[in-house]
Amino acid sequence: MGGKILVTGGAGYIGSHTAQLLVDAGNEVVVLDNLSNGDRALIPDGAAFVEGDVGDRALLAEILSPDFDAVLHFAGYLVVPDSVADPLSYYRNNTLNSHGLIETAVNAGVKHFIFSSTAATYGDAGTEPVTEDTPPNPASPYGRSKLITEWMLRDTAAAHDLTYVALRYFNVAGADPTGRRGQVSKNATHLIKLAVEVLTGQRDHMTIFGDDYNTPDGTGVRDYIHVVDLADAHVRALDYLRRGGDSQVLNCGYGKGSSVKQVIAALERVSNQKVNALTGPRRPGDVAEVVAEASRIRGLLGWQPRYDDLELIVKTALDWERKRIGQG
Numbered sequence: 568m569g570g571k572i573l574v575t576g577g578a579g580y581i582g583s584h585t586a587q588l589l590v591d592a593g594n595e596v597v598v599l600d601n602l603s604n605g606d607r608a609l610i611p612d613g614a615a616f617v618e619g620d621v622g623d624r625a626l627l628a629e630i631l632s633p634d635f636d637a638v639l640h641f642a643g644y645l646v647v648p649d650s651v652a653d654p655l656s657y658y659r660n661n662t663l664n665s666h667g668l669i670e671t672a673v674n675a676g677v678k679h680f681i682f683s684s685t686a687a688t689y690g691d692a693g694t695e696p697v698t699e700d701t702p703p704n705p706a707s708p709y710g711r712s713k714l715i716t717e718w719m720l721r722d723t724a725a726a727h728d729l730t731y732v733a734l735r736y737f738n739v740a741g742a743d744p745t746g747r748r749g750q751v752s753k754n755a756t757h758l759i760k761l762a763v764e765v766l767t768g769q770r771d772h773m774t775i776f777g778d779d780y781n782t783p784d785g786t787g788v789r790d791y792i793h794v795v796d797l798a799d800a801h802v803r804a805l806d807y808l809r810r811g812g813d814s815q816v817l818n819c820g821y822g823k824g825s826s827v828k829q830v831i832a833a834l835e836r837v838s839n840q841k842v843n844a845l846t847g848p849r850r851p852g853d854v855a856e857v858v859a860e861a862s863r864i865r866g867l868l869g870w871q872p873r874y875d876d877l878e879l880i881v882k883t884a885l886d887w888e889r890k891r892i893g894q895g
């Protein structure tokens with residue numbers, strides 16, 4: 568077992584699922600979250616909680632005592648269209664705040680850093696699965712704000728005694744199958760979250776953003792990955808670094824694409840209800856297909872997904888939403 572672990576954004580969707588697994592594995596975890604998009608109730612029992620902002624360098628320096636050996640950095644903004652409308656707040660929150668955190672971690676002698684990166688660093692890569700060697704070409708300030716942090720980590724690891732893993736998430740969805748936590752964000756823009764809001768009567772309908780793409784059924788194709796598998800990838804990445812593994816950038820997807828229509832059909836099967844989905848125009852900035860080439864993470868970390876099943880992903884998302892709004 569290593570030292571203490573700081574989890575920024577540990578009251579959020581992916582951070583809280585990961586914090587739970589770290590606590591379950593016997594780690595001492597400190598969650599730092601400003602609760603802007605997270606929820607105190609998602610923080611696992613057994614983790615310490617500091618309510619504060621990851622941009623607060625004095626607070627970071629206070630928290631990061633020499634008994635910390637790792638930082639897992641989830642805190643950040645993540646809505647692509649918002650990043651187009653307000654790029655500077657994305658560069659502040661995702662890039663400047665990461666700079667402050669990396670610098671404080673290095674000064675405190677923290678050895679390992681795990682970073683929430685994104686498939687948005689690739690941009691429109693065409694229809695082939697994207698490998699970690701596909702040149703990044705982010706199409707949004709969001710993707711660029713994350714890519715710059717990857718570069719800061721690369722350069723810092725070359726100069727200092729720090730190793731890191733940047734995990735490039737594909738489309739994360741689903742919820743803890745035991746019902747302890749799931750997605751809580753208010754103004755959701757993600758397909759599965761929106762579709763379950765329709766199914767649970769919180770929205771009248773949803774819109775399929777374009778059915779004229781060059782894909783098998785004309786709708787957009789993405790690589791949906793269950794949040795617990797993603798959380799497990801973080802735990803394995805930390806084990807890997809603690810065992811002396813060198814720094815890596817790794818795709819985190821299943822390597823399998825599902826279309827918007829396939830996602831909706833899976834939800835209709837597991838719920839036995841019809842999703843009221845209208846077809847509308849393409850959403851600006853969307854690309855036809857984004858699927859991971861995902862063999863490197865399996866080979867390096869021994870990561871073996873347990874929830875690689877679209878019906879299971881949408882069912883856990885729906886079960887959580889029902890529970891969250893008191894229908895479950």
Ligand code: UDP
Pocket residue numbers: 738756757758759761773774775776777786787788789827850853
């Ligand atoms: N999508 C859709 N309707 C919605 C939200 C999303 O048709 O209300 C589509 C979107 O065009 C894309 C896929 O669902 O093809 C996944 O979009 P999401 O916003 O969940 O994730 P992204 O891939 O944009 O990060």
